[in-house]
Amino acid sequence: MSIMGELNKLLYGKHSNPAEKAQPYYDQAMQMERQYYNPYIQQGQQAGGLMSPIYGGMAQDPVGHMNQLMSQYEPSEAYKAQHEEAMSAARNAAAAGGYAGAPGDVKFQTQLTDKLLSQDMQQWLQNTMGIQGAGLQGEQHMYDTGFGATRGLTGDLANLYGTQGQLAFQGQREKNKQNSDLVGSLLGLGSIFI
Numbered sequence: 714m715s716i717m718g719e720l721n722k723l724l725y726g727k728h729s730n731p732a733e734k735a736q737p738y739y740d741q742a743m744q745m746e747r748q749y750y751n752p753y754i755q756q757g758q759q760a761g762g763l764m765s766p767i768y769g770g771m772a773q774d775p776v777g778h779m780n781q782l783m784s785q786y787e788p789s790e791a792y793k794a795q796h797e798e799a800m801s802a803a804r805n806a807a808a809a810g811g812y813a814g815a816p817g818d819v820k821f822q823t824q825l826t827d828k829l830l831s832q833d834m835q836q837w838l839q840n841t842m843g844i845q846g847a848g849l850q851g852e853q854h855m856y857d858t859g860f861g862a863t864r865g866l867t868g869d870l871a872n873l874y875g876t877q878g879q880l881a882f883q884g885q886r887e888k889n890k891q892n893s894d895l896v897g898s899l900l901g902l903g904s905i906f907i
Contacts, residue, residue, distance in 0.1 A: 757859010
């Protein structure tokens, strides 16, 4: 240890830096912050990864997105029952009228099938998009929560680091003052002996 350090220790006692004393508490606070924020941050990142391709597909290629959804469509059991009932009634009416199999009968049955199928498809699509919308809304909430947690953690850590920096500055300033005071005292003592 230097002579100045020894004299400083003798005259002023052991110097205690407030930044060093506070460091264990800052470390605990940072660990606690990360522990509690990280699950929300991770959920937000996962939600963003899930939503990004869906939103991107919807925005860049809405027809492709619609076609992808519609490729999963299968007629419902309700449609099948309604279609069978309607076709049976149409066939019976055509047979009773004596025009079964005529071009008008075929056209009517085709239009009836198209109408029923279109209604079923629209209902299926509306239900599917409603479920997808609810899912995306939930994921958006998770994303927003994750963003909020990230912002909260960043702000809290910035405050902790700022306070640490202030304490380190104050500790060094106090140490410099003590050293300056010591040098002044030694110079004052030296002038007595001169």
